[in-house]
Amino acid sequence: MPSLMRSARGVPTDDGGMLTRNWRRSDDSLSAFRSRVDLDDSRSLTTLIESEIIPRLMVAHATDLEPPAAEIEESGVTIDPAEVEALAPMALQVEADVLLAHVERILSRGVSVDTVMVDLLAPAARLLGEYWEDDRCDFIDVTMGLWRLQEIVHEIATPASPKRIGAGGSSSALFASMPGDGHSFGTVVIEEVFRRDGWETDRLSDATTPDLLKRVSAGWFDLIGLTISCDCHIAELPSLIAAMRNVSRNPRACVMVGGRVFAANPDLARQIGADGTARDAKVALKMATSLVRERAREAAHYR
Known part of the structure; x- marks a missing residue:
């Protein structure tokens, strides 16, 4: 592991003198x-x-x-x-x-x-x-x-504007990193992309399996997205997805998964019980919109 060298190079001054633009420091x-x-x-x-x-x-x-x-x-x-x-x-x-x-x-x-x-x-x-x-x-x-x-x-970043009601409409989604995974980057990005498209979103990071199942059972979600960064968790996914479907308040909720292992083998998503996967957040948005619309048509057909 590299040492934490205490170089002063690049540290801004208290008056922001390092930059000529406004420095929104935190x-x-x-x-x-x-x-x-x-x-x-x-x-x-x-x-x-x-x-x-x-x-x-x-x-x-x-x-x-x-x-x-x-x-x-x-x-x-x-x-x-x-x-x-x-x-x-x-x-x-x-x-x-x-x-x-x-x-x-x-x-x-x-x-x-x-x-x-x-x-x-x-x-x-x-x-x-x-x-x-x-x-x-x-x-x-x-x-x-x-x-x-x-x-x-x-x-x-552009100035704030009214939330767009686009392809996602008023659909809702829960995004979570795989329990025990510890990496939240994928969930942050995908939630931001869906939120900007008009979805109602919720996100869990560093949650345990009971925490995740409790959240799934507490709210109505059209989509549940899981990000997996460690291949070692793949074996646990079938039982977790089955459990989420079992406790979900929405019996037609779609489940999508993402991560390096699925990018290399997209067919694995359906093998472990998910409805699909996508190579990045923008493709996931299009796929999720299609899946949720299809489930809505199915529900309307059986009414």
Whole structure:
């Protein structure tokens, strides 16, 4: 595990002199993150990024992330993996103004804000964690790099607007990470994408199986989504999915699963009792909408 070197490089001054734009700092959150790593430096920084920092990037200012309906629509313009490779070192080396100008150029070619958050900023944040674990940068560097990425999220977030009632309509969804998994990044991203499309969403992180089943039985959900980051949990999924269906207040609730193992073998989702899987949150939104509509048609047919 790399040592936590105390480099002062890149630390902003109290008056914000490091940046020329407004720096929406959260000193308490940054101090808490540093203290947590100091007290428990045996944990992987990548895990901390996924469970602590990226969720803050995505939802700390959720009220700022409601775009106009037109902006939610997919533009068809995507992020090249090389752009992620380029952005991560930039976050370590340049000030936030320069980083923001780079991201704004990407947005100017028609890439949506959703795509930039899901396919550029979040992967770049994970890549910073890999840099640290490989001893390519120190702890202060990667912390400040992550904070610069957070500043980008603040700057590109559109003003709050009325919730869009789009393809999802008033459908409801519960998203949770697999009990015992500990990685909440996937759930944070997918909930944010569904929420921005107009779904009523709920999210559980670091929940036990009894906690998850209690939440499923307490509310009405059209969709239940599980994210699995560790392949070792696959054997537990059939019984968990069966239990969720058994206690669900909605007998026609759809269950979707996501994670690396399902990306490699999509057929596994149905084998373990789920209704489907998707390679990313945006594809999951389209699939879930289709599944929920189909279940609604079935229910109407049998009335």
